[in-house]
Amino acid sequence: MLKRLTLAVMLGLGVSTEALAAGERHGGTLVFTAPYGSSFATLDVQASPNTQEEFITQAIHRALYDWDSIQNKPVLELASSEDVSDDGTVHTYHLRDNAVFHSGKPLTADDIIYSYKRIANPKNAFPGASYIAVIKGADEFIAGKAEEISGLKKIDDHTLEVTFVGPINPGFSLMQNTTVIYPSDVKDEASFAKTPVGLGAFVFKEHIPGSQVVVEKFDKYYEEGKPYLDRIDITLMAEDAARDIAFRNKEIDVSILGPTQYQAYQGEDALKDHLLEVAEVYTRTIGFNPTFEPFKDKRVRQAINYAINTPLIVERLVKNKAYPASGWLPLSSPAFDKDKAPYAFDPEKAKALLAEAGYADGFEFEVTASPNESWGVPIVEAILPMLKKVGITMKPKPVESSALGDAVTSGNFSAYIWSIPSGPDPLNALRCFLSTTPPSACNYSSYANPEFDKLFRAAEQERDPTKQSNLLRQANNLVQDDAPVWFFNYNKAVMAYQPWIHGLVPNATELAVQPYDEIWIDETAPDSRR
Amino acid sequence: MLRFTLRRILQVAPTVVVVALLIFVIFSVVPGTFAVSLFADGKRAADPQLIARLNEEFGLNKPLMERFATYVTDLARFDLGTSFRTRQPVVDLINDRMGASLQLSVAAMVFAIVVGVPFGFLAALRPGSMLDTTTMIGAISGLSLPDFWFGLLLMYLFALQLNWLPSFGYGDGSLQNLILPAVTLGVTPLALLARTTRAGVLDVLNADFIRTAHSKGMSEAKVVRWHVARNALVLIVTTVGLQFGSLIGQAVVIEKLFAWPGIGSLLVDSVAIRDIPVVQGTILVIVLWFLIINTAVDLVYAAIDPRIKQE
Numbered sequence: 001m002l003k004r005l006t007l008a009v010m011l012g013l014g015v016s017t018e019a020l021a022a023g024e025r026h027g028g029t030l031v032f033t034a035p036y037g038s039s040f041a042t043l044d045v046q047a048s049p050n051t052q053e054e055f056i057t058q059a060i061h062r063a064l065y066d067w068d069s070i071q072n073k074p075v076l077e078l079a080s081s082e083d084v085s086d087d088g089t090v091h092t093y094h095l096r097d098n099a100v101f102h103s104g105k106p107l108t109a110d111d112i113i114y115s116y117k118r119i120a121n122p123k124n125a126f127p128g129a130s131y132i133a134v135i136k137g138a139d140e141f142i143a144g145k146a147e148e149i150s151g152l153k154k155i156d157d158h159t160l161e162v163t164f165v166g167p168i169n170p171g172f173s174l175m176q177n178t179t180v181i182y183p184s185d186v187k188d189e190a191s192f193a194k195t196p197v198g199l200g201a202f203v204f205k206e207h208i209p210g211s212q213v214v215v216e217k218f219d220k221y222y223e224e225g226k227p228y229l230d231r232i233d234i235t236l237m238a239e240d241a242a243r244d245i246a247f248r249n250k251e252i253d254v255s256i257l258g259p260t261q262y263q264a265y266q267g268e269d270a271l272k273d274h275l276l277e278v279a280e281v282y283t284r285t286i287g288f289n290p291t292f293e294p295f296k297d298k299r300v301r302q303a304i305n306y307a308i309n310t311p312l313i314v315e316r317l318v319k320n321k322a323y324p325a326s327g328w329l330p331l332s333s334p335a336f337d338k339d340k341a342p343y344a345f346d347p348e349k350a351k352a353l354l355a356e357a358g359y360a361d362g363f364e365f366e367v368t369a370s371p372n373e374s375w376g377v378p379i380v381e382a383i384l385p386m387l388k389k390v391g392i393t394m395k396p397k398p399v400e401s402s403a404l405g406d407a408v409t410s411g412n413f414s415a416y417i418w419s420i421p422s423g424p425d426p427l428n429a430l431r432c433f434l435s436t437t438p439p440s441a442c443n444y445s446s447y448a449n450p451e452f453d454k455l456f457r458a459a460e461q462e463r464d465p466t467k468q469s470n471l472l473r474q475a476n477n478l479v480q481d482d483a484p485v486w487f488f489n490y491n492k493a494v495m496a497y498q499p500w501i502h503g504l505v506p507n508a509t510e511l512a513v514q515p516y517d518e519i520w521i522d523e524t525a526p527d528s529r530r
Numbered sequence: 531m532l533r534f535t536l537r538r539i540l541q542v543a544p545t546v547v548v549v550a551l552l553i554f555v556i557f558s559v560v561p562g563t564f565a566v567s568l569f570a571d572g573k574r575a576a577d578p579q580l581i582a583r584l585n586e587e588f589g590l591n592k593p594l595m596e597r598f599a600t601y602v603t604d605l606a607r608f609d610l611g612t613s614f615r616t617r618q619p620v621v622d623l624i625n626d627r628m629g630a631s632l633q634l635s636v637a638a639m640v641f642a643i644v645v646g647v648p649f650g651f652l653a654a655l656r657p658g659s660m661l662d663t664t665t666m667i668g669a670i671s672g673l674s675l676p677d678f679w680f681g682l683l684l685m686y687l688f689a690l691q692l693n694w695l696p697s698f699g700y701g702d703g704s705l706q707n708l709i710l711p712a713v714t715l716g717v718t719p720l721a722l723l724a725r726t727t728r729a730g731v732l733d734v735l736n737a738d739f740i741r742t743a744h745s746k747g748m749s750e751a752k753v754v755r756w757h758v759a760r761n762a763l764v765l766i767v768t769t770v771g772l773q774f775g776s777l778i779g780q781a782v783v784i785e786k787l788f789a790w791p792g793i794g795s796l797l798v799d800s801v802a803i804r805d806i807p808v809v810q811g812t813i814l815v816i817v818l819w820f821l822i823i824n825t826a827v828d829l830v831y832a833a834i835d836p837r838i839k840q841e
Contacts, residue, residue, distance in 0.1 A: 036571070037802075038785070038786055038789065038791075038795035038798065038799055039791075039795065039796060039799050041615040042615070042617065042618070044617075047617060048615075049568050049574060049580075050568070051573050122583070125580070125583040125587040127577070127580055129579075129580065129583070130577050130579060130580060142579075193616070208791060209623070209626040209627060209791055210626070210630070210700075210790075210792070210796060211699060211700040211789065211790075212700075235698075235699060235789065236789050236791075237698060238786060239786055239787050239789075241682055241787075242681075242682070242685065242697065242698050242788065245682070245685045245686060245689060245697050245698075246689075246697045248690055249689050249690045249693070249697050251696060251698070282573070370570075399561070400561075401567070401570040401802065402561070402563075402566065402567035402803070402804055403560075403562045404570060405562065405567055405569050405570035405576070406562045406566045406567075408576075409566055409569070409576045409578070409581070419571075420575065421573060421574055421575055432575060441577070441578050510573070
C-alpha cells in the first residue's frame, strides 16, 4: 500500500512494483479522471502533444520504451532485449513475439518503421517528429529530402536495427505519447482518430466527446496475468472543486490535488492516508532577459535569489505542495545534487551585491505572468514587497497562458515566471543552457557559459551513467551559481486515491499518468466498481 | 404573415456576416498562436521546428488578407474549416456537442418556465402577500447567486450529503445526470422570469381594459384567463426568448463545473489553445442560435398580438 511515500523515500527504501501489488485481484471498473481540460483533442495520440491524451495512450497504446516510475528511467517495452554497438549508436531490438494489436495483427518491425515514418512525415507536422529526429536520417526525412529514414533497418519480422545520431539513451525519446506504435496494415489512417487500435492492455470501447473514454480489458495483452481491471472510465474533470466533491462522494477513484485541496486533505483523517506524492520534473522559475541592462550582471541576478524568501512562499502560498529549488535539475533527476543548498534568504547580502553591481538605489523591471496559482501572478505579488526591501521595484504584467508562451519564446519580456520541464532526461533538460540552443527553443534566458558548454559536451559523450551524472551535476551547479533565473520550486504532484485502489506508482514525469495494467481494485470497493 | 416571416429571416443574414467578420478580426489581433500555446502549460519545452511546421500546415504564416479571403470563401460554402487541435472538421466537433448543449438548455428553460412563470403570476395576483414577498426574495437571490457557487452547493447537497444524484458527468445522457446542471443553469432565467411575469401581470391588471372587463361583470377567472394572461404573455415570451437564446453561451461555466459535454466547454478549450477555426465556428453557431430563437419569438409575438404584425 502506498501511503504518502515520496519518490525519494520509495527509492531509498527499495520498494518494488511487486511489493506494491501483492495480493492482486482481477476484475472491476476504475473511474479515472483526466484533469487537464474538458475534452480529448483526438484519439490519434501520435498527433497530440497534450498531457490529456496520455491517459488514452496508457490504456490503449504502447511505445518501444516505457517509463519505469520505480527505477526512475525508461525501460524496454515492446522489445524483450537489445544489443548495443560498442560506440553506442546502433541498437538492435529483439521485439516481443507475443505482442498483438487489438485488431489481431501481431507486432512486427514493419509496424515500428511505419509508425516512425508516419510521425516524422513532414506532411503530418506531428509533434513527435522531434523525438524521431534522434534516429539517423530522420532529419532528412522530416525535411522531405529522403524517402526513407536511413537509420531504420528491418532484420526480420521480430528484429529491428536502429542507428541513432549519437551515443544517446533513446528511451527518453521513444517512450513518448507521440511515439507510440500503430499497426502498419491500416486501411484508412483517419480511423486512428475515431477507433484507435493499439498494443495496450485495454481495447477502445467508446468515446463521448467532452465527457469520457471507455476502454475494456484486452484478453491477448502480452503481459501474462494482466491487466487486472475489466474496464476503465477515463472521465474528463477539469474543475478542482467539482473533482473534490466527486472524490469525496466516491464517484471517482483518483483526483489530482491543487495546493488548497492538498492542505485540506492532509487535515482529514479519512483522506490523509491515501495521498501519493512525487517530486515531478518541472522547475518553476522567474527567468531574466540578459538584454535588460541590470540582468546582464550576475550579481544582480544572484541578489534577487537572495532577496526572496522562497521557503516562506512555498509554505504559505503553495501550501507546501512544492520543494524549494536548489538548482535547475529537480529532486528526481539522477544528476540532482543533494548537497547543494538553495540560495539562502539574505536581504543584506542582496543589498551588498546590488551595491557592488552599481544598483545600490535599485531599479525597476516588469515580469510577465499568467494567472496560474502556483507559478503566476499570485506568486509575483508575494515577491513584490521582498524585492522592494532591497530597492527593486517589480511590476507584474498579467497575460493569459497562451500569450505567456508567445512572449517568452519570442524574447518579448524583461522577466517571466513559468513552469519549465527539467527532466526526466537530465542531458536534455540541461541542453536548454547550452550557448548554441536558441532562445526560441528553451534557452529563454540566452544563457552562455563556455565552462558549462565544455561540461555538457563531455557529459554528452560519456557512456558511463555515473560519470555522466557527475558531469551534469557540475554543470547544473554552474547554472545555479550564474543564476540566469530565480530558482523557485520543483513541483510536488499529489494524487488522492480511494482506499480500494492499488498499484499506483509515483510517476515523476507526470503523476496523473498511471500504468493502468498494474492497477487493481480490492473487495472493499463499492458495488459499482467491483 | 409570410412576408413578415421572410423579412425577419432575411434580417438574420447581415447580422451573421458582421459577427463572422468581428470574430475573425478579434482572433487575428489577440496574442498567442495555436502552435505556441501547445507549450503554454509548462509541461514541455518549446520546439521551434514544430511551431514552424504547424504554422505552415495551418496557413498561419500567410498574410492576414489571404487568410481572411480563405475564411470568407469557406464560410460562403458553409465550410467552418478544420480544427487545428483535433484535425477534424469543425462541423463534426460542433455536431458531437450540440445534442448535449440543447438538452441542457431546454431542460434549464423548461425548469425556469414551469417554476418561474406560475410563481410570478400568483405573486402579482396577490401583491404584498407572503407568497409575493417569498417569491421576490427567491427571485433576487436567484439572480444574485453566482452559477458556479450555486452548482457546487447543489452538488454538495444532492450528491455528497443526500446521495440522490451523481455530482458530475454526462453518463449515458440520463435524466439523473441532467438534473443538477439544468437546475443550476435554470436558476437565473427562473428568477428573471418570475420578476418579469410579476411586473407584466401587475401592469396589465392596472390597465383600463381590465377595469372595463370587470365593470362588464366578467368573472375574475375569465378576466385573468382572457385578458391578463394573454396581454402579459408578450413580455413573458420576450424574456423566455432572450434567456433561451443566450443559455447555450451562458452554459460555459456550468458545463465546465459538471463536466457536461456541450459546445460551451468546447469553446473554452478552443480559446485557451487558440484553435481559431473551432472558436469561430462555435461562436457563429451560438450567435445563430440566438438569432433563430429571437426570430421565432418575433413570429410568436405576431401570433399572440396582431398589432405587432401591423407595425
